[in-house]
Amino acid sequence: MSSSSERRKPYPFDLIEPKWQAYWDEHHTFQVANPGEPGFDASRPKYYVLDMFPYPSGAGLHVGHPEGYTATDIVGRYKRMCGFNVLHPMGWDAFGLPAEQYAIKTGQHPAVTTQQNVTKFKAQLKRIGFAYDWSREINTTDPGYYRWTQWIFLKLYNSWLNPATRKAEPVETYQGDDADSVRLAYVAEALVNWCPVLGTVLANEEVIDGRSEVGGHPVERRPMRQWMLRITAFAQRLIDELDGLDWPESIKLLQRNWIGRSEGAEVRFPVADSQSVITVFTTRPDTLFGATYMVLAPEHKLVEAITTEEQWAAVRDYREKTARKSDLERTDLAKDKSGIFTGGYALNPVNGERVPVWIADYVLLGYGTGAIMAVPAHDERDWEFAKKFDLPILQVVAQAPRTAEFIETLKPLEECFAEEGFAVNSGFLDGLGTAQAKAQMTAWLEAGGKGTRTINFKLRDWLFSRQRYWGEPFPIIWENGRHSALPESALPVRPPEMEDFRPTGTPEPPLSKATAWVRYSENARREVNTMPQWAGSCWYYLRYCDPQNDRRFVGGEAERYWMGGGSQAGGAPRPGGVDLYVGGTEHAVLHLLYARFWHKVLFDLGCVSTPEPFQRLVNQGIILGEDGQKMSKSRGNVINPDDVIGEYGADAFRLYEMFMGPLEQMKPWSMAGVEGVSRFLARVWRLVMEENQAGEWTLSTALKDVPLENSQKRVVHATIKKVGEDIEALAFNTAISQMMIFVKAFTGAEVRPISALRTLLILLSPFSPHLAEDLWSRLGFQGLASDQPWPQYDPEALIDNEVEIVLQVNGKVRDRLLLPREATKEQIEAAARAHPRLPELIAGKEIRKVVVVPGKLVNIVVGS
């Protein structure tokens, strides 16, 4: 390794790469104009290709970033050459915990470290030669940017979801008397995820197995007053509108499961000897006759009212124990059910039976109504609980209808039966199949005012405030315990300059220490929470369309052009939105869900022109270390892009990342593999250049302006076809294979036709743009390789006059026949029957059938 840096470079990538990067920069080669701007070409269709912008950490780029970025860069460059106006921007998701934590550790202001990190990241990206339009660079921590993040928050604050129109509307259209209760951004006292180590609350999506996604610190539940966004109002649309998206099914499924729609009914159980009513949610109203007890979440409001005097001490004790448990412990102990009888009873609305009411931590306050009817015969959890506490189990669903087996199935259940079946012991439902029984019971409940058909979602409203310094302040003030919005003219609300922005160690946010800032007026105080990191990334793709606009978050015309759908010149109708979005799968239920939610609100309010932001989504796979393990500092298997580029060049780095395997697949790094593609690029170089006696590179004397031979023509056109099709399909590895075949075909040739090389350089330029550009100019071609129109292939040139037909006997390959390509089925069969080795191959057996696939094969089927 030490001598390798002194090793002679296979071609002078160290000279040509900086040269062309500087050239593209100076000439703004990849800048693209907006409608109405000079240089805008309205005749071209648009293509918006987007990367998930990085969080600029102090560690710099890792090899995972450029994997997706190279893929989009290839597509963007290719689409540009195909005649599209391509929007391919980059920016920085720069608010967030790590910057703040680093700042606290080093004593520097996060704005300073963020700026340093951005500078570093940008230099690293430029060194890879990405065709970004850097004039559109954005940074979420820039006041000119977060001003509009705050503006969108005000839109949320000032809107509600009108149930009549099922759309977000200005809150003025709300007729009720408490507008604060319907706003899409609201304050609520809720059980939230409090992380003492980080000193902040976290969204559900940021908590994994009871620990913080950032840092892995324990998270506990506590009730706190926080800002929430009413994402649940959009739950159904967030599910429904996934259908039209060209996303991986697995990501759609993750979102659907996270939103967690379930259909059922709310059923009201009167509490015995009381005015109270316990409302439960169930997906199995058909099992109501089998409800033999009830369970409330320990924190449920009615617990105090229901619990009898004798049971009160035990119940209080249980509640306290539960409260102390973190979510982590609560799930860890999931196997063993626990609970306490309240001493109270409720009445089953379907038959008036008294059922005991328990509390248990397996019932969660946050889902449904926080209370259940327990049907132990037909629910695993209830079964377990009933077994443990010896509660009655009554079968109300049989596995078979009323037939001979019917009696059989009514033997006492030996295990829980949670499937669908046929109602038994259920009065007016008896004999009905589960689906019908559900419908019947729901109708009966509704008719008697005892229940309602209901749809429930697992999705919770989005906890949107954080107790941090390094985030967007809310444009909100408090006066006499009431919140109100600042006017748009007050934006941006900048965070105060603070010496000490450490967390206070209590739920009190650090901004509260900036007393002068907090004091807005004699009576009003500023909101001291800040927004979560996701805020900035919820709409950044919109800002790229018009990043300098200081009157609007994005200009209408720019938004309609880049994000718009409708029909495009000469093409099929397009659904609109970002045309291609590439990034990691880790944002499946975070950024990708939040951004869709914001986008829908903006759409309803008429601020954007499409209901969905990202039409086509592709997840790149994780790159593992050479040892096949996840890259990590502790394993010592981290590959640093800078090292690779230093040794092999950016073109080889790009090409290798694409050659490793399918984009979406997880795959291990291999330095030997980098070396392989580097050799390929050197071969391309030597197709054009040769070394003279003095060791200088000069144009190769084998280059001649001669026409292509037929076989050469075939490989050239096959390569044009395959590379173009493979880029469209994001199958970069096979595109590169084909270019390798191309190069091999010309490497040995004594005379190398210049026209073939010209084509190769165009095809190669999206992948390894520096080399392509350099050889292009050395060959004296006009303009830039990057600006050339993508070549068309000639289908005629692909066809050989003679084709090889495989001769099979009973499906096994026995020989090959060389036949004219226009040979008919009959002629192929005749040729096969005339094959000299045929008698030997069929060993005297009778020919039963002959299958001919013209141009491919002939299969002779013989009897046994």
Place this chain on the structure above:
RNA sequence: GCCGGUGUGGCGAAAUGGCAGACGCAACGGACUUAAAAUCCGUUGGUGGGAAACCACCGUGCGGGUUCGAGUCCCGCCACCGGCACCA
């Protein structure tokens, strides 16, 4: 437990139901060289046969099935990876 995804040479991987292993790495052999590196040419799934060009059999996680023909489609398993996880 539930839901996804993936299993092909020594390794990364190719293959509209039609020649399994393209392309690359590694390995081996040759050319060039005083020598090495670099470069170029060639061999390379396994087993068996042949002096040889070649021939035969086996082979895409495992077991069945559909088909003239299956890595590819269907049914049943196994292993690994990822997500969710008391969601009523």
